[in-house]
Amino acid sequence: MICIDGGVFQNNPTTTALVEVFKYPREYANGESITLDDIFVLSIGTGRHNKFVSTRHAYSGGQIAWIRPIIDISMWGNSQAVDEHMERLFxxxxxxxxxxxxxxxxxxxxxxxMAISSKEAMDYYTERFKIDYLNNPDVQAQLDQWLIDSEIVAPLQ
Structure with missing residues (x-):
């Protein structure tokens, strides 16, 4: 069997998930239809690496040198577009x-x-998560508000 990583075409699968939710009519036990108002999505990515491309490399690197940057730009652009569309839609x-x-x-x-799964890599990703999320007051505020809006947690009195 030949398999292709979903990241080739869908690095942020939120759109695909919503299509699956609404593919078939769904109702609550009381007969009311499930709507977009009833759905809350917490999308957790696998990380991003922004490689700097120097001006010299951009102009003199040639087509072969642009293969990896173009792939990265395309994948990141797709993910960012889905992110922007989902945020606006909701x-x-x-x-x-x-x-x-x-x-x-x-x-x-x-x-x-992200194919690297050594203990060293896992420790690195864990540390990055702590830096970017657990110790980041801006992200904590966003997550706190999302949890309150979703009614997963009640606002503190």
Missing amino acids: LLQSGKRHYLRLNVDIPDEEYAD
Whole structure:
């Protein structure tokens, strides 16, 4: 069997997930239909690495040198487009943030390939998660608001 990583065409699968939810009519036990207002999405990415491309390399690197950057740009662009569309769709529908995307930064190129599953790599990703999320007050505020809007937790009195 030949398989292709979903990241080749869908690095942020939120759109696909919503299509699956609404593919068939769904109802609550009381007969009311499930709507977009009833759905909250917490999308957790596998991380992103932004490789710097120097001006010299951009102009003199040639077509072969652009293969990897073009692939990375295409994949990241797709993910960002889905992120933007989902955020707007949910805001337009409910006026609340029913959608939140979290994605850690991976500054070290040696860990940019998510196929690396060594203990060292896992420790690195865990540390990046702590830096970007657990110790980041802006992200914590976004997550707290998302949890309140979704009614997963009640606001503190």
